[in-house]
Amino acid sequence: MKRRAWLSWLWFAIGIVYFFLPLAATFLFSLKGKKGVLSFVAYEHVFADPQFLKTFGFSLEMAVFTVAAGLLLIVPTAIWIHLKVPKAKPLIEFFTLLPFVIPPIILAFGLIRSFSKPPLALVSSPVLLVVGYVIISFPYIYRSVDAGLRAMDLRGLSEAAQSLGSGWTRLIFSVVLPNLRTALLSAVFLTFAIVIGELTLAVLLAWPAFGPYMALMGRNLAYEPAALAILSFAMTWGAIGLIQLVTKSGKDKSSGIGVGAH
Amino acid sequence: MTALDERNDPDPADKSPPDPMGHVPRAARRKEGLAWLGLLPFFVFVFLFMLLPVASIFTGSFQDASGAFTLKNFEHLFRPNILNSYLVTIRVSATTAVLGGALGFLIAYAISLGGLPRPLRSFMSTFAGVASNFAGVPLAFAFIATLGRMGLVTVLLRSFFGIDLYDKGFNLYSFWGLVFTYTYFQIPLMILIILPALDGMKKEWREASENLGASSLQYWLHVGIPVLLPSLLAALILLFGNAFGAYATAYALTGGLINLVPILIGAQIRGNVLHDANLGYTLALGMVIIMTFSIALYSWLQRISSRWVK
Numbered sequence: 001m002k003r004r005a006w007l008s009w010l011w012f013a014i015g016i017v018y019f020f021l022p023l024a025a026t027f028l029f030s031l032k033g034k035k036g037v038l039s040f041v042a043y044e045h046v047f048a049d050p051q052f053l054k055t056f057g058f059s060l061e062m063a064v065f066t067v068a069a070g071l072l073l074i075v076p077t078a079i080w081i082h083l084k085v086p087k088a089k090p091l092i093e094f095f096t097l098l099p100f101v102i103p104p105i106i107l108a109f110g111l112i113r114s115f116s117k118p119p120l121a122l123v124s125s126p127v128l129l130v131v132g133y134v135i136i137s138f139p140y141i142y143r144s145v146d147a148g149l150r151a152m153d154l155r156g157l158s159e160a161a162q163s164l165g166s167g168w169t170r171l172i173f174s175v176v177l178p179n180l181r182t183a184l185l186s187a188v189f190l191t192f193a194i195v196i197g198e199l200t201l202a203v204l205l206a207w208p209a210f211g212p213y214m215a216l217m218g219r220n221l222a223y224e225p226a227a228l229a230i231l232s233f234a235m236t237w238g239a240i241g242l243i244q245l246v247t248k249s250g251k252d253k254s255s256g257i258g259v260g261a262h
Numbered sequence: 263m264t265a266l267d268e269r270n271d272p273d274p275a276d277k278s279p280p281d282p283m284g285h286v287p288r289a290a291r292r293k294e295g296l297a298w299l300g301l302l303p304f305f306v307f308v309f310l311f312m313l314l315p316v317a318s319i320f321t322g323s324f325q326d327a328s329g330a331f332t333l334k335n336f337e338h339l340f341r342p343n344i345l346n347s348y349l350v351t352i353r354v355s356a357t358t359a360v361l362g363g364a365l366g367f368l369i370a371y372a373i374s375l376g377g378l379p380r381p382l383r384s385f386m387s388t389f390a391g392v393a394s395n396f397a398g399v400p401l402a403f404a405f406i407a408t409l410g411r412m413g414l415v416t417v418l419l420r421s422f423f424g425i426d427l428y429d430k431g432f433n434l435y436s437f438w439g440l441v442f443t444y445t446y447f448q449i450p451l452m453i454l455i456i457l458p459a460l461d462g463m464k465k466e467w468r469e470a471s472e473n474l475g476a477s478s479l480q481y482w483l484h485v486g487i488p489v490l491l492p493s494l495l496a497a498l499i500l501l502f503g504n505a506f507g508a509y510a511t512a513y514a515l516t517g518g519l520i521n522l523v524p525i526l527i528g529a530q531i532r533g534n535v536l537h538d539a540n541l542g543y544t545l546a547l548g549m550v551i552i553m554t555f556s557i558a559l560y561s562w563l564q565r566i567s568s569r570w571v572k
Contacts, residue, residue, distance in 0.1 A: 005376065005378070007376070008376030008377055011376070012372045012373065012376075012378060012382060014368075015369040015386065018449060019393055019446075019449075019450075021414075022405055022407070025407045025408040025413060025415065026403065026407040029407035029413075029414065030407075073307055074304075077303070080297070080300040084294075084297040084300060085297045085301065087294075088298065092301070095304075095308050095312070098312065099312070101553055101557050102316065102507075102553070103506070103508075103509065104507070105507065105528060105546075105549075106316065106319065106507070106546055106553075107312070107315060107316075108531065109531055109542070109543075110314070110315025110316050110546075113318045114318045115315075120310075131311045132311070134311075194395070197398055197400065198510075199398050199399055199509070199513065200509045200513075203513070204528060204531050204532065211398065211399055211510070214399040214400065214403075214514070215513065218399065218403055222412070225406070226403055226404075226406075228399075228400065229404050229407070232396075232399075232400040233400060233404075236396055240391055240395070244388060
């Protein structure tokens with residue numbers, strides 16, 4: 001086995017180069033905003049652009065609604081399955097993983113076609129965007145919540161709580177949800193990371209979101225897009241880093257696989 | 263399935279005294295039926311906002327502009343430029359799946375069984391989680407800064423080695439540019455998918471085959487590859503589908519000027535290139551069919567590989 005170790009190092013090194021070279025190049029590029037010197041002037045331009053704050057704020061708002069709606073839908077469903085209808089689990093798992101393989105472009109197309117005329121003419125309302133985002137973030141939210149529910153003895157806890165005389169509300173709010181805290185937090189961070197930079201749905205439903213704004217910058221400017229890329233990478237790192245921090249041990253396998261966001 | 267699942271499995275109904283004939287008491291069965299009702303909000307949402315939209319693309323591709331039934335849209339699929347866009351998309355997806363899959367596998371092998379220090383593994387798998395989410399617009403910008411005309415690598419190669427990539431026919435906004443860019447999210451995705459399969463390869467298998475006198479080649483030929491093959495193929499299919507549906511990266515990289523299926527569909531929706539709405543549905547249906555086929559193949563392979571990987 002020992003004689004192969006250098007090969008392992010080689011592949012590892014190739015991986016590191018492939019991952020970090022573009023990041024290093026982007027960072028260097030982002031510093032070239034002023035001719036001849038390295039400076040953060042491109043970042044200053046980005047932050048000074050009122051459109052930056054406006055679109056970022058819009059996407060942030062959409063992310064908040066997405067997280068709220070997604071959790072409201074998934075958390076009760078997941079708890080209900082674990083407690084009452086374990087038979088439904090494979091079915092729910094299937095439907096929550098489906099968005100991984102439905103390309104966002106297909107989802108956007110279908111949503112526009114289905115909701116552009118009465119009875120449900122939602123196409124010009126941000127509700128449709130949020131609904132699409134909830135679908136896209138299904139796999140992340142469900143997997144986090146499910147992992148959290150598996151990690152606790154939900155049945156035992158609920159029996160204990162109920163035999164001590166607590167009702168349903170009490171059980172959910174003082175027993176289950178506090179135990180789900182880390183799972184919920186990782187679902188929230190992942191959803192934020194995905195929604196804020198999302199392009200496809202935002203472009204096709206014509207909303208002034210952060211993703212389309214970045215794409216527009218890329219068409220017109222040279223150094224500011226690089227700065228935006230670095231900022232956005234830092235945000236993803238931040239979100240994933242926070243998840244690692246709250247889940248602490250590496251036992252939780254629910255860290256996100258980014259299928260479908262491309 | 264784990265012990266945890268089994269604990270969750272028994273029905274609440276099981277707590278009522280068992281029927282002497284072994285039947286589930288009718289009251290309990292009705293209670294279970296009522297419990298399914300609790301899932302209604304979820305299913306209504308999924309039906310309205312996921313199944314209905316995808317199904318509407320299906321029906322739309324069999325209709326003409328006035329809504330009447332037609333098969334004409336499918337003839338359009340064989341127009342040279344449409345056929346060509348499918349071929350280009352399939353070539354890009356297959357190339358990035360194989361390239362990203364191979365590199366991802368070798369890196370995953372290096373950090374799992376290759377004898378690298380433990381911290382490198384956790385670093386790489388955490389980083390893969392981040393990098394696989396680093397896609398879309400920012401990724402396109404990163405590659406413009408790296409391999410674009412003024413990109414770091416392009417400039418370095420030109421000024422230190424006298425190699426001008428763009429004189430040699432390379433263009434970030436064409437086939438190989440897309441391939442390099444997509445590979446950036448394909449490699450980490452492969453690492454994340456294949457690591458569990460590699461972890462399932464037991465050391466004892468290798469030891470046993472070595473004790474029986476097998477060479478490294480024989481071990482791989484008769485044990486390693488047969489065990490890993492279903493997971494590998496399943497992972498490749500996932501990577502293929504992932505690249506096939508990618509819109510954001512291609513859009514940001516080429517400004518929507520490359521002949522890929524998702525880009526064509528996008529242009530169709532935005533109504534600035536094709537004006538034949540139902541052609542858009544047919545394009546999308548072609549994509550749905552390819553995706554459905556991939557999912558079916560994927561889940562079949564998953565079932566096979568689950569014999570080995572727990």
